[in-house]
Amino acid sequence: MLVRRPDNPRVAISAGPRGAFREDVLVEAPAVGRPRPSAVRRQESWLAWGLLTPTLLVILFLVAYPFFSAIYLSLQDKMVGAPGRFVGVANYLDLLRDEVFLRTAWNSVLYTAVAVGLKFVLGLTMALILDQPRRLNNVFRTLLFVPWAVPVVIVALNWRWIFDDLSGFLNNFLITFHVTSDIVSWLSDPRLAMACVIAVVVWSGTPFYSMTFLAGLQAIPKELYEAAEIDGASTLQQFFFVTIPRLKTIFLTTVMLSTIWTATNLQFVLILTKGGPASRTEIFPHLAYTTALGARRLGMGAAISLVFFPVLVVLIVLLTRRMLRSADE
Amino acid sequence: MVRTTSGSRRILKWIGNGLLVVLLVWTLLPFYWMIATSLKADREIYGFEATLYPHRPTLAAYGRLFGTTPFMKYVRNSTIIAIGNTVLSLAFGCLGAYALARLRFPGRALIARGLVVTYLVPPALLFIPLFAVMSVLRLIDTHQGLILAYLSFSVPFSTWLLMGYFRSVPLELEEAALVDGCSRLGSLVRVILPMSLPALAVVTFFSFTQSWNEFLYANVFVNSVEVRTITMGLSLFVVEDVFFWGPMMAASFLSTLPPLVMYLIFQRWVVKGLTLGAVKG
Numbered sequence: 001m002l003v004r005r006p007d008n009p010r011v012a013i014s015a016g017p018r019g020a021f022r023e024d025v026l027v028e029a030p031a032v033g034r035p036r037p038s039a040v041r042r043q044e045s046w047l048a049w050g051l052l053t054p055t056l057l058v059i060l061f062l063v064a065y066p067f068f069s070a071i072y073l074s075l076q077d078k079m080v081g082a083p084g085r086f087v088g089v090a091n092y093l094d095l096l097r098d099e100v101f102l103r104t105a106w107n108s109v110l111y112t113a114v115a116v117g118l119k120f121v122l123g124l125t126m127a128l129i130l131d132q133p134r135r136l137n138n139v140f141r142t143l144l145f146v147p148w149a150v151p152v153v154i155v156a157l158n159w160r161w162i163f164d165d166l167s168g169f170l171n172n173f174l175i176t177f178h179v180t181s182d183i184v185s186w187l188s189d190p191r192l193a194m195a196c197v198i199a200v201v202v203w204s205g206t207p208f209y210s211m212t213f214l215a216g217l218q219a220i221p222k223e224l225y226e227a228a229e230i231d232g233a234s235t236l237q238q239f240f241f242v243t244i245p246r247l248k249t250i251f252l253t254t255v256m257l258s259t260i261w262t263a264t265n266l267q268f269v270l271i272l273t274k275g276g277p278a279s280r281t282e283i284f285p286h287l288a289y290t291t292a293l294g295a296r297r298l299g300m301g302a303a304i305s306l307v308f309f310p311v312l313v314v315l316i317v318l319l320t321r322r323m324l325r326s327a328d329e
Numbered sequence: 330m331v332r333t334t335s336g337s338r339r340i341l342k343w344i345g346n347g348l349l350v351v352l353l354v355w356t357l358l359p360f361y362w363m364i365a366t367s368l369k370a371d372r373e374i375y376g377f378e379a380t381l382y383p384h385r386p387t388l389a390a391y392g393r394l395f396g397t398t399p400f401m402k403y404v405r406n407s408t409i410i411a412i413g414n415t416v417l418s419l420a421f422g423c424l425g426a427y428a429l430a431r432l433r434f435p436g437r438a439l440i441a442r443g444l445v446v447t448y449l450v451p452p453a454l455l456f457i458p459l460f461a462v463m464s465v466l467r468l469i470d471t472h473q474g475l476i477l478a479y480l481s482f483s484v485p486f487s488t489w490l491l492m493g494y495f496r497s498v499p500l501e502l503e504e505a506a507l508v509d510g511c512s513r514l515g516s517l518v519r520v521i522l523p524m525s526l527p528a529l530a531v532v533t534f535f536s537f538t539q540s541w542n543e544f545l546y547a548n549v550f551v552n553s554v555e556v557r558t559i560t561m562g563l564s565l566f567v568v569e570d571v572f573f574w575g576p577m578m579a580a581s582f583l584s585t586l587p588p589l590v591m592y593l594i595f596q597r598w599v600v601k602g603l604t605l606g607a608v609k610g
Contacts, residue, residue, distance in 0.1 A: 045434035047513060052440065054417075055425035055488050062481035063447045066458035073458055126352055129345045140349060142596065144356050149592035151542035153560040154581045158359050161366065161574055167379040169362045176381060203359070235337045257449075264451035267544050271564060285453035292457045293549060302457045309454060320445040323489075 074303035080296040091303035100279050101287070101304070108283040108308065111194065112263040115201045116255060119262075122202060123209020123254075130210065131217045141214070148207035156271035159200040163187050163272075187273050190280045197272050197281050201262065209254055216250040217243070253322055256315045263308065284308045367391065367579035374574055390575035399554055400580055403562035406472065407584075410558060411540040413476040414483055418536040419529065421480070422487030427517045429488070430495035431503070441492070448485040455481065456549050463550050470553045478546040483539060487532040494528035495521055527598045534595040538588040559584045 074091055078084025095101045130141050147155065162169045163186035171183045186196045220243065228238045266285035269275055275282035275290065284304060292301025366374060367390050368383040394400050428434075429441055459478060460469075468474030498521050506516040522529070544560040551557055557565075563584065566577045592599065 041433065044432050048428040048432040048434040048437070051424040051428040051432075054421040055444070055484055056440070058421065058480050058484045059443055059447050061462070062459070062477065063450055063455065063485075066455045066462060067450060069458040069461065070454060073461070122352075125348060129349050129352070132342060132345045134346075134349075140353065142593065144352060145596070146360070146589065146592070147356060149538065149588045150585050151544070151560055151588065153542070153544045153564055154585055155359070157563060157577065158363050158581055161578065162359060162362055164574075167375045167574075169358075169381075172379050172381060203355070235341060260449060260451055264453035266453060285451075288453065288457070289545075292460075298457055298461070305454050305457060312451070312454075316446060316449045319449055320442060323445050324442060 070302045070306060073299055074306050076299040077297075078299040080293075080298055084299055087299070091300050092307070094300070095303060095307065100282065103279050104282045104284060104287050105307075107194070107279075107281065108263065111198060111201075111281075111283050112259060115198050115205070115262050116259050118198070118202045119205045119209050119258060120251075120255060122206045124213055126206065126210035127213035127217055130214055145207040145211060147204050148211070150204070152204060152265070152267045153271065155204045156200060156268050159196075159203070160187070160272050163196055188277050190277050193273050193277055193281045197268055200272060201265075201268050204268075205258065205262065208258065212250055212254045213247065216247045220246045249322075253319065256319050260312055260315055260319075263312070363578045363581055366574055367582050369575060371575060390579040393573075394576040394579045394583075398566070398576060398580075399557075399562065400559075400583075402554065403557055403559045404584075406556055407541055407558040407560075409472050410475050410479070411537045413472065414479045414540040415533055415536040417476065417480060418483040418487045419532055421484050422491050422532055423517065423522065425484075425488040426491035426495050427513075427521065429492045431521075432513075441489075444485045444489045444492075448482065448489065452482065452545050456545055459546070460549050468550070470551055470556050472556055474550050475547060475556070475558070476540075478550060479536075479540045479543060483536040486535060490532060491525065491528050494525045498524045530595050530598045534591055534599055538591055541588055 073084070075086060075088060076084030077087045077091070126144055130137060130144070134140070165171065165183050165185050165188070168186075170186060171180075174180045174184070184192070187193050224242050224246075225238055228242050233241065263283075264285050266283070266289050269281055269283055269286040270289065273281045275286050284307065288301045288305035291304055292298050295301075365382055368386040368388070369380070370385065370387050370389055372378055373380045373384060429437060459481075463469050463474050463478070466474070468477065502524075503516050503520050506520045507513075511519065541558075542560065543558075544564075547558045547561045548564075551561060559580075563577065563580055566573055566580065
């Protein structure tokens with residue numbers, strides 16, 4: 001609900017959350033200068049389109065066109081290097097009957113939910129710890145955020161080496177200190193493989209959560225805690241009634257962004273397990289990858305990658321709305 | 330009541346310290362193992378004599394990396410592509426962001442929305458059709474092809490981020506410049522850019538590290554050793570399921586350095602740009 005302020009039409013009053021009112025400078029207000037003749041405006045319009053041309057070309061040719069051609073491709077039986085035949089929704093119907101696909105669907109949900117959940121808990125813990133006053137906190141923060149800067153491929157290779165059956169750090173360590181006498185096949189044991197993959201995803205992705213949560217924590221005015229303390233709120237109550245409500249927006253944005261990125265990242269699986277053992281760690285993006293490039297079935301690969309898109313669309317729409325709103329603030 | 334709070338705060342502080350140690354071990358252990366492995370001789374890496382730390386540290390793995398693998402070629406390719414992408418993202422981003430932040434024209438809101446959507450569409454969805462596009466344009470196995478592919482995520486991000494920042498530059502400054510006879514582009518270069526250095530730093534950081542770290546497109550659009558980037562090259566150190574872990578860890582360590590150094594330099598500004606400006610404060 002926007003109401004223009006009578007004394008200044010460039011400022012709008014809008015109802016914020018919980019009945020608070022907020023004044024915004026209207027975005028559509030003329031950027032520079034006062035009302036101008038239409039010739040100047042037309043010139044400005046031309047300039048704008050000129051400046052935006054490279055960006056628009058990128059959006060159109062590198063994202064929009066490929067996206068729609070993915071849909072078209074998924075309706076064909078196209079192989080790499082051969083013309084495709086239009087087959088309607090046959091690819092999708094085949095998928096629904098495919099056991100590997102159904103297992104992949106379940107794996108993808110499990111993988112994404114558990115990984116995002118753990119990253120959230122660990123990220124919040126990390127942020128709360130780093131928000132406590134402590135000497136050298138800057139150093140600890142820098143160290144804890146380092147995994148975020150490491151290329152994912154290197155993270156995955158590094159952990160693959162840690163999990164290595166014969167000479168990896170884990171087995172090496174466990175045997176040296178007599179925790180086990182047999183080697184554990186971390187990545188090839190059907191019961192352990194998924195847990196190991198998720199552990200690596202969590203290791204790599206937690207800093208992103210901590211960073212955004214910490215930024216949110218530090219933006220909470222200290223007076224709120226002082227007021228709560230005077231009112232007799234315990235530390236726990238302060239956490240639930242001051243901290244959590246203040247972080248709610250950041251929680252949502254972070255989780256939604258991370259869900260998109262986690263669900264569609266195939267690098268961890270590709271390098272750690274290749275979807276094995278027996279498809280136990282197979283997830284959609286990796287299955288699409290192996291189908292399109294390994295089996296060279298481009299049409300089917302496109303269909304697989306599009307199957308999980310409807311869920312992403314919901315997230316993308318919600319996130320877009322949020323980001324546009326926050327940009328207008 | 331107030332006393333209880335300070336008491337429980339002390340307990341929390343010690344719990345915090347304890348957890349901090351656990352988290353530091355969890356975070357740093359893989360780095361320890363990476364660097365330790367890179368400093369070992371093969372004898373200490375494999376088999377029954379494998380050790381938890383290098384008993385006789387040696388740089389042999391680094392020697393093998395530079396002597397017998399095309400690692401330097403990979404470094405060159407990654408550098409060319411990351412720098413090319415960064416320069417183009419900055420240029421396209423500044424121009425587009427200025428139009429969106431300061432000019433009035435029909436379709437502006439739509440483009441702003443398109444940018445966010447574009448940024449959020451994951452590469453996992455695009456790589457198959459993009460592969461077809463690249464084949465048609467004969468851009469497979471070229472630096473240009475990969476730079477172009479990376480623009481698909483770096484341009485929407487930079488334009489969006491810079492747009493938010495340009496808007497926060499006071500209008501009056503630009504109006505003064507325009508009245509003094511500065512052109513639009515002149516005021517972008519002389520007024521807005523100098524005031525947007527933190528945002529330019531974030532864009533530089535993200536474009537560079539994202540291109541340097543990218544793997545999926547690098548894997549799909551490049552086969553030739555001459556164009557192969559580090560991330561792809563590293564994963565190919567595996568020969569017939571045999572990993573050469575010494576040189577591999579040496580290479581991992583060295584290839585982590587550029588993004589790591591950039592992170593250390595830019596970390597002050599980077600957090601703000603993390604979620605595309607969605608996190609305020």
